Amino acid sequence: MASERILVLGVGNILLHDEGVGVRVVERLEAEYTFSPNVELMDGGTLGLRLLDPITQADHLIVVDAVQNGETPGTLYRFPVEELNKRLTFKNSLHQLDLVESLAMADMMEHRPRSAVVIGVEPADISPWGTTLTEVVARRVPDLCRNVLEEIRKVGGTHTARGA
Numbered sequence: 073m074a075s076e077r078i079l080v081l082g083v084g085n086i087l088l089h090d091e092g093v094g095v096r097v098v099e100r101l102e103a104e105y106t107f108s109p110n111v112e113l114m115d116g117g118t119l120g121l122r123l124l125d126p127i128t129q130a131d132h133l134i135v136v137d138a139v140q141n142g143e144t145p146g147t148l149y150r151f152p153v154e155e156l157n158k159r160l161t162f163k164n165s166l167h168q169l170d171l172v173e174s175l176a177m178a179d180m181m182e183h184r185p186r187s188a189v190v191i192g193v194e195p196a197d198i199s200p201w202g203t204t205l206t207e208v209v210a211r212r213v214p215d216l217c218r219n220v221l222e223e224i225r226k227v228g229g230t231h232t233a234r235g236a
Contacts, residue, residue: 075110078229079130079185080220081123083116083137089202090145090195090209094136097216104234105221111229127175128183132227134220135188138195138209145196146208148215150223153188187227191219 082098085091098113107113112130116123127133139149153175178184193216196206205213221231 076131076186076228077129078111078132078134078224078227079126080111080113080134080136080224081116081126082114083123083135085117086203087201089197089199089204090193090206091138091198092203093138093193093195093205093209093213093216096205097136097213097220100213101217101220104217105231106234107224107232108230111224111231124177127185128178128181130185131187133185133188134223135190135192136216136220137190137192138198139190139192140198141194143194145194145206146212147194148212148219149190149192149194150219151190153190155190189223191216191223 080098080101082094082096084094086095095115095117098115102113112126114126133153135153141147141149175184175188193209193212196208204210224231
């Protein structure tokens with residue numbers, strides 16, 4: 073299991089406040105931890121279909137993103153990536169549509185990750201233009217990081233705190 077490739081993919085637009093939370097979580101994880109060689113952290117930003125190659129090379133995919141689900145801002149989510157399509161609304165970002173499309177293409181190529189989950193948080197503000205997270209979402213970043221680290225452990229990756 074340790075040789076299985078784990079991709080942690082932070083997605084979102086960092087110019088739209090909380091929309092960039094996935095990227096911010098990946099940045100924090102990279103700054104605070106080192107990971108086993110089978111774990112790759114990637115700033116997927118708004119790359120959309122250009123994520124197809126790294127997705128098809130992963131055995132396990134962990135997507136970190138803002139998820140608009142109509143709940144209280146700061147609400148945390150964990151769900152199979154297959155449910156992302158059900159949760160999309162016209163208000164959600166185009167990168168989520170591209171992610172769903174990339175996964176569908178990976179299916180057609182028979183190279184879809186064996187497991188794929190979304191770790192997310194309900195955003196408070198996704199308006200342009202601002203590069204800071206709202207206070208409520210910023211407070212949830214440590215929780216999102218813990219949830220991602222737990223997912224990494226579940227599928228066979230390890231981490232060590234930097235300076236430990």
